[in-house]
Amino acid sequence: APESPLSSAEESVKSQQEEQMCQASIQEPSETSESQPGTPLPLPLPGHAGLSIQEMVAMSPELDTYAITKKVKEVLTDNNLGQRLFGESILGLTQGSVSDLLARPKPWHKLSLKGREPFVRMQLWLNDPRNVEKLMDMKRMEKKAYMKRRHSSIGESHSLESGLSGSDLTQSASPQNLSQQQQQQQPQQQQQPHLKKPRVVLAPEEKEALKRAYQQKPYPSPKTIEELASQLNLKTSTVINWFHNYRSRIRRELFIEEIQAAASEGGSPSARPGKSGGEGDNSCDGTESDSTAEGRPSGSEERKGLLESPNRSQRDEEGEAEFPSASGTSRPRGGIIDSLFGIPESVSTATATATPCRNPKDSSLRKKKAANLNNIIHRLEKAANRDEPHEWEF
DNA sequence: TTGGAGTCAATAGG
């Protein structure tokens, strides 16, 4: 019987009577590629029979990534805790990564072992009854350290607390302060050490052109990439990176929809949000209206109109070329793991609440699917013969 | 080599 244990209950996780302080967590920019698959982060993972996160990840039962992120976001915002702090001290990730993860978690079954780690950590964190408290402590400590650094010197060492939280004291002119100061990488051109690259920022039109090119050919050949690069006046590597990133992000969008669909699939009769109100669109593919992506390299491939209007190829493949996503199977139930992950109740409010079609504008689903289809086609072609795509009749 | 998965880190907005 399709029934989800959407019960209530609370975190019946035993509180670790371990007051281990894990301060020095903020990993510094230690470049040296440690590459120690051990436990890089002094994470707040209490005892746990000395299991490494990796081991836990390996044994972890399927987790509801969407529910987890939802809960984490809730807790963080409710307590005014930022992603940076959470990411650096709990997940060992940077703010940007956390933002991404929380905003678009991929479904558990599509995550690699590595990719599951953050979610296991989040779940563990959620299970910790003192999670918020600990984070707030760290926040305080950071602030304190900051203040200290701010106006270095100024003997304000001990005996502080009691109010006086520097509200004003816009210490601007520090007398004997002139020594060290982070030397900013000014437009310093000649520098042996590290010449910081300016970070490429593609102009909207360039992105448009690239998206158009993507619609024509999600997997451009080196030759095509070369042409695109020269036509758009971009470095070849930039174009390559763009395609890598775009494909990857399109794929992720598909996952998101998959999750949301799954969320509303279960018992709720409401189900399939019959959305697709009209043309809204725009979410990841800002391209104009739609034009079902189809890479039909008519003849010699390569079209020049990159910067102009794309050749509208009407027609509409409406195939549900989904990946063989097999998941919702039985729950692996595991001993210790069970006590750690089990009782996911607190985080299972998904189905119910999470459903509110919060997708007021995405009708881009079609294009996503098209991209997905192209992905598959690409693979098929590659599998068949490693040559340029021929004319596969469909 | 190519493509995918994860991330980082600069940067644009609030």
Place this chain on the structure above:
DNA sequence: CCTATTGACTCCAA
């Protein structure tokens, strides 16, 4: 401050 976006990088598997 904080969060979201996104080009570039690192690892890894095929």
